[in-house]
Amino acid sequence: MTIRPAQIGDHLDQVATPSLLIDLDAFERNLDRMASLVPANGKIRLRPHVKTHKCIEVAQAQIARGAVGVCVQTVAEAEAMVAGGVRDVLLTNQIADKARAKRFAALAATATVASCADDPRHVALLDEAAAAAGTNPGMLVEIDVGQHRCGVEPGRQAAALAQSIARSKHLHFRGLQAYHGSAQHLRDPDARRAAIAAAAAATDATLTEIRKAGLEAEIVGGAGTGTFQLEQQAGPWTELQAGSYVFMDADYRRNDAPPQFENALFVLATCSSVARAGHAVIDAGLKAIAFDSGMPLVVAPQGAIYAKASDEHGTLDLDQAALSIGARVRLIPGHCDPTVSLHDWLVGLRGDRVEALWQVRARGPGL
Amino acid sequence: MTIRPAQIGDHLDQVATPSLLIDLDAFERNLDRMASLVPANGKIRLRPHVKTHKCIEVAQAQIARGAVGVCVQTVAEAEAMVAGGVRDVLLTNQIADKARAKRFAALAATATVASCADDPRHVALLDEAAAAAGTNPGMLVEIDVGQHRCGVEPGRQAAALAQSIARSKHLHFRGLQAYHGSAQHLRDPDARRAAIAAAAAATDATLTEIRKAGLEAEIVGGAGTGTFQLEQQAGPWTELQAGSYVFMDADYRRNDAPPQFENALFVLATCSSVARAGHAVIDAGLKAIAFDSGMPLVVAPQGAIYAKASDEHGTLDLDQAALSIGARVRLIPGHCDPTVSLHDWLVGLRGDRVEALWQVRARGPGL
Numbered sequence: 001m002t003i004r005p006a007q008i009g010d011h012l013d014q015v016a017t018p019s020l021l022i023d024l025d026a027f028e029r030n031l032d033r034m035a036s037l038v039p040a041n042g043k044i045r046l047r048p049h050v051k052t053h054k055c056i057e058v059a060q061a062q063i064a065r066g067a068v069g070v071c072v073q074t075v076a077e078a079e080a081m082v083a084g085g086v087r088d089v090l091l092t093n094q095i096a097d098k099a100r101a102k103r104f105a106a107l108a109a110t111a112t113v114a115s116c117a118d119d120p121r122h123v124a125l126l127d128e129a130a131a132a133a134g135t136n137p138g139m140l141v142e143i144d145v146g147q148h149r150c151g152v153e154p155g156r157q158a159a160a161l162a163q164s165i166a167r168s169k170h171l172h173f174r175g176l177q178a179y180h181g182s183a184q185h186l187r188d189p190d191a192r193r194a195a196i197a198a199a200a201a202a203t204d205a206t207l208t209e210i211r212k213a214g215l216e217a218e219i220v221g222g223a224g225t226g227t228f229q230l231e232q233q234a235g236p237w238t239e240l241q242a243g244s245y246v247f248m249d250a251d252y253r254r255n256d257a258p259p260q261f262e263n264a265l266f267v268l269a270t271c272s273s274v275a276r277a278g279h280a281v282i283d284a285g286l287k288a289i290a291f292d293s294g295m296p297l298v299v300a301p302q303g304a305i306y307a308k309a310s311d312e313h314g315t316l317d318l319d320q321a322a323l324s325i326g327a328r329v330r331l332i333p334g335h336c337d338p339t340v341s342l343h344d345w346l347v348g349l350r351g352d353r354v355e356a357l358w359q360v361r362a363r364g365p366g367l
Numbered sequence: 368m369t370i371r372p373a374q375i376g377d378h379l380d381q382v383a384t385p386s387l388l389i390d391l392d393a394f395e396r397n398l399d400r401m402a403s404l405v406p407a408n409g410k411i412r413l414r415p416h417v418k419t420h421k422c423i424e425v426a427q428a429q430i431a432r433g434a435v436g437v438c439v440q441t442v443a444e445a446e447a448m449v450a451g452g453v454r455d456v457l458l459t460n461q462i463a464d465k466a467r468a469k470r471f472a473a474l475a476a477t478a479t480v481a482s483c484a485d486d487p488r489h490v491a492l493l494d495e496a497a498a499a500a501g502t503n504p505g506m507l508v509e510i511d512v513g514q515h516r517c518g519v520e521p522g523r524q525a526a527a528l529a530q531s532i533a534r535s536k537h538l539h540f541r542g543l544q545a546y547h548g549s550a551q552h553l554r555d556p557d558a559r560r561a562a563i564a565a566a567a568a569a570t571d572a573t574l575t576e577i578r579k580a581g582l583e584a585e586i587v588g589g590a591g592t593g594t595f596q597l598e599q600q601a602g603p604w605t606e607l608q609a610g611s612y613v614f615m616d617a618d619y620r621r622n623d624a625p626p627q628f629e630n631a632l633f634v635l636a637t638c639s640s641v642a643r644a645g646h647a648v649i650d651a652g653l654k655a656i657a658f659d660s661g662m663p664l665v666v667a668p669q670g671a672i673y674a675k676a677s678d679e680h681g682t683l684d685l686d687q688a689a690l691s692i693g694a695r696v697r698l699i700p701g702h703c704d705p706t707v708s709l710h711d712w713l714v715g716l717r718g719d720r721v722e723a724l725w726q727v728r729a730r731g732p733g734l
Contacts, residue, residue, distance in 0.1 A: 003443060003734045016466060018732040051678060073679045076370060093679065096639040096650070096692045099383060118642040121692040149675075149682060150640040150648050181677065272463040273517040275485040281517050283463070286659050286705040288732035292676070309659070310548065311418060311704050312440045312460065312733050313516055325488040326463045337678050338653040342709070342732055365385040365655035365709055366679050367370045 002344040010354040015347055017270040017328070018284035020340065022247070022348045024355055026264035030246050031065050033261060037229065038240055040066025044232050047071050047090060047221065049243030052337050055346060055358045056084030058246060069112070071221070071241045074366030075100045082111045084361070090221065091115040092177055092241065094122050094142070094150060101129035105137055114138030114219075116177045118152045123164050123171065130170035138174035139165045140219060143206055145199035147181045154202035159209035166215055175219035176210070178203045179241060184226030185293075189257045196227050200234035207236055225252060225259050249336040251293035267296060267331040267339070268347075269314065271323045280304070280323040282314045284331065289314070290338035296331040306331065369711040377721040382714055384637040384695070385651035387707065389614070389715045391722055393631035397613050398432050400628060404596065405607055407433025411599050414438055414457060414588065416610030419704050422713060422725045423451030425613060436479070438588070438608045441733030442467045449478045451728070457588065458482040459544055459608065461489050461509070461517060468496035472504055481505030481586075483544045485519045490531050490538065497537035505541035506532045507586060510573055512566035514548045521569035526576035533582055542586030543577070545570045546608060551593030552660075556624045563594050567601035574603055592619060592626050616703040618660035634663060634698040634706070635714075636681065638690045647671070647690040649681045651698065656681070657705035663698040673698065 005019035015021070038046040048062045049071040059070050059081060069088025072078045078089050088111065095101050095115050105126060107113045117123050117139055130137055141161045144151030152158050158176070165173040183195035203220060210217055218238075223231035225244040231237045244252060247265035252258050269284035286309050289296050296314075298304040303321040306314055316323070323329070333339035340346070341363055348356030372386035382388070405413040415429045416438040426437050426448060436455025439445045445456050455478065462468050462482050472493060474480045484490050484506055497504055508528045511518030519525050525543070532540040550562035570587060577584055585605075590598035592611040598604045611619060614632035619625050636651035653676050656663050663681075665671040670688040673681055683690070690696070700706035707713070708730055715723030 002731075003729075005734055014466075016734045017464075019734070094639045094648075094692075096637050097384075099381075118640050119692055125693075144642065148643060149677070149680060150642055152642050270463050272461045273485050275511065275517055275519050276515060281461075284732065286657065286702075287708045290653065292653050292658060310516065311708075315516055325461075325486055326492075335653075341654045341678075344731060362370075364369075364711060365651065367372055367383045367386070 004357060005345055006347045006354045006357060008354055008357060012349060012352040015268055015354065017268050018288035019268050020343045020346050021266040021268050022346050023264045023266065024348045024350050026262040027246060030261045030264055031061055034242070034245050035065040038232065044237060045239055047239040047241055049073070049092070049241050050077060050081060052243035053246060053340055053346070054080070054360045054362055056081070056361060057356065057358045059084065059086055068239065071243070074362060075104050076362035076367050078104060078107055078113060080361035082107050086111065088112045092179065092221070094118060095126055096122065098125060098129065101125045102132065105129035105133040105135050108135035108137040109133065112138070114140055114174045116140045116142040117161060117165065118142045118150050120161065120164050123168055127168040127170050136170055136172060138172040140175050140177045140221065141165070142177040143202065145178045145180050145202045145222070146183060146195055147179065149181065154206040156209050158206045159213045162210055162215050163213050173215055175217035175221070176203065176206060178220060178222040178237070179224070180222065180227070181224065184224040185251060185255065187254065187256050192227050193230055196230035196234055200236055203236040225261070226255060244336055247336045249293070250297045250332045250334045263332050265333065265336050266299065267333055269329040269331060271325055271327045271329060274323060274325060278318050280316045280318055282316060282329050283312065285309045285313045286311050288342060289331065289333050290335045290342065292338060293335035296333045298329065298331055300330040371724060372712055373714045373721045373724060375721055375724060379716060379719040382635060382721065384635050385655035386635050387710045387713050388633040388635050389713050390631045390633065391715045391717050393629040394613060397628045397631055398428055401609070401612050402432040405599065411604060412606055414606040414608055416440070416459070416608050417444060417448060419610035420613060420707060420713070421447070421727045421729055423448070423728060424723065424725045426451065426453055435606065438610070441729060442471050443729035443734050445471060445474055445480060447728035449474050453478065455479045459546065459588065461485060462493055463489070465492065465496065468492045469499065472496035472500040472502050475502035475504040476500065479505070481507055481541045483507045483509040484528060484532065485509045485517050487528065487531050490535055494535040494537050503537055503539060505539040507542050507544045507588065508532070509544040510569065512545045512547045512569045512589070513550060513562055514546065516548065518544070521573040523576050525573045526580045529577050529582050530580050540582055542584035542588070543570065543573060545587060545589040545604070546591070547589065547594065548591065551591040552618060552622065554621065554623050559594050560597055563597035563601055567603055570603040592628070593622060611703055614703045616660070617664045617699045617701045630699050632700065632703050633666065634700055636696040636698060638692055638694045638696060641690060641692060645685050647683045647685055649683060649696050650679065652676045652680045653678050655709060656698065656700050657702045657709065659705060660702035663700045665696065665698055667697040
């Protein structure tokens with residue numbers, strides 16, 4: 001159904017636009033760098049988040065380099081990963097309706113899966129679905145360590161919820177989800193350090209209560225690309241959930257002391273109009289790039305600035321740059337995850353040749 | 368491949384989230400209202416823009432009520448519309464590469480199609496592709512009537528480009544594209560009126576030059592949902608290209624004297640977490656709703672405010688509203704076009720029953 005932007009073996013010039021390019025050399029260096037920073041034989045392991053890429057091939061490359069499994073954010077992503085052969089999937093999110101609980105409980109028949117709870121209702125929903133499916137999914141308690149989105153208060157309230165999971169008939173209590181999402185893009189490294197130190201203290205306090213309740217947290221999950229080395233040093237965490245490191249984006253580059261990974265994801269666009277002096281129009285706008293974290297950076301032609309987006313158009317200020325109709329433009333999107341989710345395919349380039357064509361699975365809103 | 372959020376006959380409670388709902392009663396009233404405002408037997412006809420909905424079924428409903436054909440913004444949309452039986456398609460955009468020119472020229476074998484030029488390069492590309500395909504597509508000259516995106520200067524420059532189309536071997540000169548996109552969302556009705564008056568003067572001046580060159584503009588296209596009655600009264604236009612009127616969005620509601628159509632498009636979401644007092648988290652974030660034109664409005668529960676979006680989460684401030692885990696939330700997106708493009712299906716509701724399930728065609732970045 002979906003139009004493929006390229007075929008394996010195509011030259012870069014043949015790739016249709018607007019499309020997503022992966023620089024495979026940079027991508028593989030990112031994988032290798034993460035594997036060296038979070039080694040497979042360490043006490044703290046990597047469980048990368050696939051909401052960044054939604055690709056079986058990328059997940060398998062991460063697992064081949066030592067990841068214990070993957071994180072997903074939607075049940076559809078979990079289904080896609082299990083269908084693609086991933087055997088250990090953590091849904092870092094709450095399941096809040098019977099239909100999704102049923103789908104998720106069914107996955108536990110063929111893979112190790114767990115989801116998160118911050119309310120007894122989540123426990124009851126999945127327990128009931130597991131009973132019907134005859135499976136035993138795992139469950140983590142999500143605690144609010146500073147993101148102020150989901151998660152129960154750290155401490156006794158979290159331990160009480162853990163007990164309710166442990167007392168359920170069909171669920172395993174697996175541990176804690178302790179992710180400080182908003183710390184990832186704090187620009188100041190000291191602010192990131194302080195945020196993760198506070199999250200560590202809250203997590204430690206919760207683990208104390210969990211142990212008092214006679215339970216053990218096998219998994220303590222958290223961290224992202226902006227902070228994972230802080231969580232790695234801080235103590236309580238056992239699994240790091242960074243995802244963006246494989247591709248990176250413009251917003252992470254805006255951090256002071258940004259993460260040491262390379263930009264491997266690019267939007268390829270074509271110049272469609274140069275009718276106005278000093279400006280050019282390209283074919284990548286709101287339907288091809290996510291703008292929630294600012295404008296994309298123009299990599300080529302150098303000096304051009306992405307000034308304005310409309311549905312299917314982007315307007316560049318050219319300054320000293322030159323563009324002609326049909327010329328290619330390469331951009332780094334502001335935010336990788338929602339940009340990838342706009343596309344059906346990732347075009348993997350080795351130099352100027354298409355070496356891989358990876359499908360974006362469970363693309364879109366995340367049913 | 369894509370998961371269907373519902374089946375025909377389902378109750379609203381069974382529709383998966385996050386998904387797009389169409390209130391079919393409101394949608395049909397919008398169609399009827401537009402047909403009464405721009406009647407099929409009038410001198411000025413409607414050629415609605417399908418980039419709003421990307422649906423064959425919606426396009427056919429528009430044509431059944433008198434539209435002369437449709438506008439599209441991408442070649443993939445043109446292909447989808449022709450495959451769905453639409454016989455007259457105007458691409459209100461420039462084709463800037465050989466691959467797309469080839470695909471578009473091929474469509475002219477089975478449908479009346481035309482695209483736009485603002486440079487001789489566009490003429491040469493399509494003429495060459497038409498020669499190879501053995502077809503005769505149409506072409507319009509796009510003029511810049513105030514949007515400052517694409518389009519040649521009105522007047523003699525436009526007439527010269529029209530002549531180059533007329534002189535080409537395989538293309539028909541069909542007329543002018545004169546769309547003032549940025550006027551649609553000017554909040555002040557007087558500002559909109561002034562913008563369209565200036566656009567009309569520029570278009571009239573161009574038509575004078577076109578006639579001097581011995582050519583005739585059969586089509587003068589332009590207008591959107593925010594201004595189409597101004598273009599209708601102003602003179603030069605022959606076709607009105609409004610699209611958003613079928614669904615409407617939150618941003619059009621922010622215009623003073625907003626267009627007289629109803630909100631027929633809603634995002635359906637599920638509350639997934641209520642761990643924080645005064646707040647609720649829903650399953651519709653950046654991958655389910657477009658945020659370029661501001662936050663979505665919360666229709667139900669009344670009083671709640673969409674405060675913050677992340678990839679797969681939305682955080683609501685509840686104020687006096689109440690929400691429990693699993694409860695449904697209904698939102699009006701800020702901007703309909705890019706929101707629809709995030710989804711694969713539109714769920715058509717009659718009251719509380721699913722009556723239609725329409726596929727979003729050529730969804731995404733618009734190859």
